[in-house]
Amino acid sequence: MSVSSQEAGxxxxxxxxxxxxxxxxxxxxxxxxxxLVAPTGIGLLVFYLxxxxxxxxxxxxxxxxxxxxxxxxxxxxxxEMFSDPEVGTALLNTVEYTVLGLVGVPIAxxxxxxxSRPGLRGVAIYRTFFFLPVVTTPVAVAMIWKxxxxxxxxxxxxxxxxxxxEGPHWIADPATALYAMVVVGxxxxxxxxxxxxxxxxxxxxxxxxxxxxxxxxxxxxxxxxITVPLxxxxxxxxxxxxxxxxxxxxxxxxxxxxxxxQSSRANPAFPSTExxxxxxxxxxxxxxxxxxxxxxxxxxxxxxVVLTAVQFRLQKxxxxxx
Amino acid sequence: MAWIGRRAGALLGVAALxxxxxxxxxGDTGNDDPNAKVTxxxxxxxxxxxxAMQQLATAxxxxxxxxxxxxxxxxxxxxxxxxKAAATGGxxxxxxxxxxxxxxxxxxxxxxxxxxxxxxxxKVDLSSYPQALIDLYTVEGKHYGLPKDFDTVGLWYxxxxxxxxxxxxxxxxxxxxTFKQAAAKLTDKSKGQYAIxxxxxxxxxxxxxxxxxxGGSVISAxxxxxxxxxxxxxxxxxxxxxxxxxxxxxxxxxxxDTVPLNLFESGxxxxxxxxxxxxxxxxxxxxxxTRVAAAxxxxxxxxxxxxxxxxxxxxxxxxxxxxxxxxxKFLGGRTAAEQLGKSGVIPAYNGTQAGWAAAHPELxxxxxxxxxxPNAVAYPISRNTAAWQELETTYLTPAWNQQKDVxxxxxxxxxxxxxxxxxx
Numbered sequence: 001m002s003v004s005s006q007e008a009g010x011x012x013x014x015x016x017x018x019x020x021x022x023x024x025x026x027x028x029x030x031x032x033x034x035x036l037v038a039p040t041g042i043g044l045l046v047f048y049l050x051x052x053x054x055x056x057x058x059x060x061x062x063x064x065x066x067x068x069x070x071x072x073x074x075x076x077x078x079x080e081m082f083s084d085p086e087v088g089t090a091l092l093n094t095v096e097y098t099v100l101g102l103v104g105v106p107i108a109x110x111x112x113x114x115x116s117r118p119g120l121r122g123v124a125i126y127r128t129f130f131f132l133p134v135v136t137t138p139v140a141v142a143m144i145w146k147x148x149x150x151x152x153x154x155x156x157x158x159x160x161x162x163x164x165x166e167g168p169h170w171i172a173d174p175a176t177a178l179y180a181m182v183v184v185g186x187x188x189x190x191x192x193x194x195x196x197x198x199x200x201x202x203x204x205x206x207x208x209x210x211x212x213x214x215x216x217x218x219x220x221x222x223x224x225x226i227t228v229p230l231x232x233x234x235x236x237x238x239x240x241x242x243x244x245x246x247x248x249x250x251x252x253x254x255x256x257x258x259x260x261x262q263s264s265r266a267n268p269a270f271p272s273t274e275x276x277x278x279x280x281x282x283x284x285x286x287x288x289x290x291x292x293x294x295x296x297x298x299x300x301x302x303x304x305v306v307l308t309a310v311q312f313r314l315q316k317x318x319x320x321x322x
Numbered sequence: 323m324a325w326i327g328r329r330a331g332a333l334l335g336v337a338a339l340x341x342x343x344x345x346x347x348x349g350d351t352g353n354d355d356p357n358a359k360v361t362x363x364x365x366x367x368x369x370x371x372x373x374a375m376q377q378l379a380t381a382x383x384x385x386x387x388x389x390x391x392x393x394x395x396x397x398x399x400x401x402x403x404x405x406k407a408a409a410t411g412g413x414x415x416x417x418x419x420x421x422x423x424x425x426x427x428x429x430x431x432x433x434x435x436x437x438x439x440x441x442x443x444x445k446v447d448l449s450s451y452p453q454a455l456i457d458l459y460t461v462e463g464k465h466y467g468l469p470k471d472f473d474t475v476g477l478w479y480x481x482x483x484x485x486x487x488x489x490x491x492x493x494x495x496x497x498x499x500t501f502k503q504a505a506a507k508l509t510d511k512s513k514g515q516y517a518i519x520x521x522x523x524x525x526x527x528x529x530x531x532x533x534x535x536x537g538g539s540v541i542s543a544x545x546x547x548x549x550x551x552x553x554x555x556x557x558x559x560x561x562x563x564x565x566x567x568x569x570x571x572x573x574x575x576x577x578x579d580t581v582p583l584n585l586f587e588s589g590x591x592x593x594x595x596x597x598x599x600x601x602x603x604x605x606x607x608x609x610x611x612t613r614v615a616a617a618x619x620x621x622x623x624x625x626x627x628x629x630x631x632x633x634x635x636x637x638x639x640x641x642x643x644x645x646x647x648x649x650x651k652f653l654g655g656r657t658a659a660e661q662l663g664k665s666g667v668i669p670a671y672n673g674t675q676a677g678w679a680a681a682h683p684e685l686x687x688x689x690x691x692x693x694x695x696p697n698a699v700a701y702p703i704s705r706n707t708a709a710w711q712e713l714e715t716t717y718l719t720p721a722w723n724q725q726k727d728v729x730x731x732x733x734x735x736x737x738x739x740x741x742x743x744x745x746x
Binding site: 150 | 398403406409425427431432433514522523574575577578579580581583692706708709712715716719720722723725740
C-alpha cells in the first residue's frame with residue numbers, strides 16, 4: 001500500500017524533482033506513524049520502562065518511608081537479600097507454586113478439546129461457567145475459598161466427614177496450604193486458558209480429523225496426534241503466561257492465608273506459602289524499606305527474564321508451527 | 323504536517339492546563355489574610371463517624387465563616403497506603419486522623435506540622451486529656467496532634483454461657499487465677515465450646531495487656547530496646563500459650579480459619595478480650611446484642627489495660643496552617659468532644675466521657691473501660707512500629723502454634739526486634 005501511494009504521489013507531483021518529494025512523503029508518513037503509536041509508546045515509556053529504571057536505581061539506595069533524598073549504598077541491599085533466609089524460603093515456595101500451577105495447562109487443554117467436540121449441546125453455558133472465575137475479583141474468589149477450606153465449619157471438610165474422613169485445616173496446615181493455593185490458582189485461570197485453547201482448536205482444519213477417522217484413528221489418538229501437536233504454539237504461549245503469572249503470585253497469599261483482620265504471618269502455614277512478591281510487598285510497603293523491596297523486585301525480574309528465555313529455547317524441541 | 327503541529331500544540335496546551343489545575347488542586351492560594359476564603363481537606367477512615375465529623379465541620383464553619391471543611395472518607399483498608407502516597411507527593415490532606423503505630427513515622431519524617439508553639443500561644447491545656455494518651459503522642463518532647471478519642475481494653479463475656487456453666491460474672495476482683503479457674507469450667511469440648519480464643523492477631527487487645535499486667539514491657543521507654551527478653555514479658559505471653567496448651571482456647575489453626583471475634587459472636591467462646599470500640603459491633607450483632615457485657619481485665623501482678631487513641635494532625639505542607647490549627651483546636655475542645663461522644667467513640671477530652679458509657683448501661687462500660695484509665699498503659703510504639711510488629715507475629719506464631727517454647731520464641735524475637743530498632 002505504501003508503495004502505491006508513493007507512486008501516486010510521484011505521478012501527481014511530476015513537475016517537482018522526484019527525489020525530494022519522495023523523501024518528504026516518506027518523512028510525512030513516518031511522522032504519522034510515530035504520532036499514531038505515540039499514545040501507546042509514551043504510555044509504555046512512562047508507566048513501564050521508567051518505573052523499571054527507577055526500581056533498578058532504588059535497589060542501590062536506602063530511602064526514607066516518604067521518598068526524599070535516596071542515599072546510595074551500592075550493593076548493600078543485594079548483599080542483605082542473599083543472606084536473608086526468608087528470601088530463599090519465599091523463592092522456593094514461589095517455584096513450587098509455579099511448577100504445580102503448570103498442571104493447569106493440560107487440564108485446560110483437555111477441557112477445551114472436550115468442549116470443542118462437534119455436536120456438544122450447551123457449549124455457551126459451559127464456557128460462561130468456566131469463564132466466570134476469570135472475571136471475578138481475585139479477592140472475592142479467595143474469600144469464598146476461605147470459607148470452603150475452613151477446617152471446622154467448611155463445606156469441604158463437611159463432605160469429607162460424611163464419608164468418615166477428618167479433613168485438615170487446609171489453609172492453616174503447612175502440609176496442605178500451598179496445594180490449597182494451587183487449586184484456587186488453577187481454578188481461577190482455567191477459564192482464560194480455555195478460551196485461548198478453544199480458539200486454537202477451532203483454527204485446526206477439520207479435514208485433518210476427517211482424514212484421521214478414515215485411517216481409523218479414534219478420538220484419543222486424534223487428540224494426541226492432531227490436536228496437541230497443532231495446538232503446541234498455543235500451549236507454549238499459555239505456559240509462558242502461566243509461569244510469569246505464577247511467579248508474581250500475591251493476592252492469594254494476602255487474602256486466602258490472611259485477611260482483613262489478621263496478618264498472613266499469623267497463619268502457621270505462612271512459612272510454606274509466602275511468595276517472593278508478598279515478601280516484596282512486606283518489605284517495601286509494610287516495613288517501609290523501599291530500597292530492599294526494590295532489590296527483591298529486581299531479583300524477580302531477572303528470574304522471569306531467565307525462565308522465559310529458557311522456555312523460548314526449549315520450545316524449538318516441542319512446538320510445531322503449522 | 324502543519325496540521326499535526328497544530329494538534330501537538332493543542333495537546334501541549336491541554337497538558338499545561340492540566341498541570342496548572344493540578345498544581346492549584348493542592349489548595350487555594352495560600353496567604354495570611356485571616357478573612358480569605360479557605361477550604362480545608364479533612365481525611366478520616368471510619369464510615370460510622372462521618373456524620374459526626376460532618377456535624378463538627380458545620381459547627382466549625384458556623385464559628386469561622388471563611389473556612390469550609392471538606393470531610394474525605396478513605397476506608398481503613400486503603401487509608402494508610404493512600405496517605406503514604408499523598409505524603410510522599412507532598413499532597414497530604416490539611417488535617418487528618420492519625421494513630422499510634424504510624425505517628426512517629428509521620429512526625430519524625432517531616433510530614434506533620436509541630437504544634438507546640440500554637441499550643442503554647444493559644445494556651446491549650448494538655449492535661450485535659452488522659453496522660454497516657456499524651457505520652458503516646460509525645461515524640462522527642464514535641465507534640466504534633468491534639469487527641470480526638472481513645473479506647474481501652476476490657477473483658478467481654480457471654481452471660482448465657484456463664485449462666486450455663488454456673489460461673490459468676492467477671493468483675494474488678496478477678497485475677498489471672500480466677501480467670502483460669504473460670505476458663506476450665508467454661509470449656510466444654512463435647513460442644514466445641516472454649517473459654518476464650520487466644521488471639522494472636524490483635525496484640526493491642528491480647529498480649530500487650532497481659533505483658534503489662536505481668537510487669538513486663540514491649541519496648542523500652544526510650545524506644546530503643548525490645549522488652550521481649552524480660553521474664554515478666556514472657557509470663558505475659560505464656561498466659562495465652564498456656565490457655566491453648568490447656569485446651570481452654572482453640573488452637574491457632576482453628577483461629578486462623580475462624581477469627582476469635584467470629585468464634586465469640588457465634589457462642590463458641592465465652593470470653594473475648596476486646597477494645598471499647600466493640601460496643602458498636604456487639605450491639606449490632608443479633609447474637610451478642612442480648613448476651614454480652616463487659617468487665618475490667620483480670621489482674622496479674624498489677625492491673626493494666628492498653629490505651630490507644632487518635633489525634634487530629636496538621637500536614638506540614640498545608641497551605642493554610644493557621645486555619646488548619648484552628649480546626650484541630652476546635653476538634654480537641656470540649657464542645658466537639660461532647661458531640662463526638664454521641665457517635666459511639668470515647669471522646670478524649672476529660673469530663674465528657676460519661677455520656678458514652680451511659681448510652682449502654684447494660685454493658686457495664688463505665689467500670690470496664692472508663693474506670694480503668696488510671697491503670698492504662700500507652701500502646702507501645704517507635705519510629706517504625708510496623709517493622710517490629712511484623713516481627714512479633716513472625717516469631718510468636720510458632721509459639722502460639724505449640725511448635726516452639728514461648729520463652730525461646732520471645733528471646734529470638736527480642737534479638738530481631740533490637741536489630742530492627744537499631745536501624746530506625
